[in-house]
Amino acid sequence: MKILFLGDVMGRAGRAAVAERLPGLRDAWALDFVVVNGENASGGMGLTAAHAKGLLEAGADVVTLGDHAFDQKDMLQEVERNERVLRPLNYAKAAPGRGARVFSDRRGRRVLVAQVLGNVFMRRAFDDPFSAIDATLRSHPLGGAVQAAVVDMHCEATSEKMAMGHFCDGRASLVVGTHTHIPTADAQILPGGTAFQGDAGMCGDYHSVIGMDKTEPMRRFVTGMGRERFTPAMGAVTLSGVYLETDDATGRATRIEMVRQGGRLPQAGP
Numbered sequence: 001m002k003i004l005f006l007g008d009v010m011g012r013a014g015r016a017a018v019a020e021r022l023p024g025l026r027d028a029w030a031l032d033f034v035v036v037n038g039e040n041a042s043g044g045m046g047l048t049a050a051h052a053k054g055l056l057e058a059g060a061d062v063v064t065l066g067d068h069a070f071d072q073k074d075m076l077q078e079v080e081r082n083e084r085v086l087r088p089l090n091y092a093k094a095a096p097g098r099g100a101r102v103f104s105d106r107r108g109r110r111v112l113v114a115q116v117l118g119n120v121f122m123r124r125a126f127d128d129p130f131s132a133i134d135a136t137l138r139s140h141p142l143g144g145a146v147q148a149a150v151v152d153m154h155c156e157a158t159s160e161k162m163a164m165g166h167f168c169d170g171r172a173s174l175v176v177g178t179h180t181h182i183p184t185a186d187a188q189i190l191p192g193g194t195a196f197q198g199d200a201g202m203c204g205d206y207h208s209v210i211g212m213d214k215t216e217p218m219r220r221f222v223t224g225m226g227r228e229r230f231t232p233a234m235g236a237v238t239l240s241g242v243y244l245e246t247d248d249a250t251g252r253a254t255r256i257e258m259v260r261q262g263g264r265l266p267q268a269g270p
Contacts, residue, residue, distance in 0.1 A: 002032050009036060013237050035064060047063070052075075064152045090116050116129035155179055183200060196256075238260050
């Protein structure tokens, strides 16, 4: 199976780039399944139902969220209605929607997609992500219940992301980090057959401060005072993520490649 995971879509420029380029990548790379993190797609804070629809129409099979899952209030209803949008698995127990679900690609192969939130340096403590994903992976074994499993680890600390990769090794096809918007150069296949990358990066303008127009963040760093709201940068967008190939019989990864398409960063892909 050929799978593409795209990191945090950042604002209007990120949405437009996904809409423009993802259909071509699906064809050029013969992709079977696409997961897109959309938690910053609406003004850099959360995701609206309309913008979720746009990402799905562009070619995403599943859209994951994150700690900004419900910044846009209509997502409270959308995540219940639309099974192709996932909020974090270890969010508040009363939260609407689901954090893991099994989907099918166009050939009927079953793909588990799950998202968990880390705890280190996050704004508030969430339920333990390790026990949450452990229960999900135990009930969806690779090569049995599912042919592939993708885990989106949404958190700040690279150490927590790497620990999650090792924790899931042999039980997930891919563990990939999101949230920090900076792609890490550690794409690898772990000993048990799980592909890992510490952070997929963002689908946004890298001539910025993690996707935001640089003026206001720089002012706050220099002066300690804010004057305006953060606004997403609107320059050339780099689509950043991970390309994965898996073995259908075992669900284990056979290939992982960093993806950087367009924009300012050096280009990469399969």
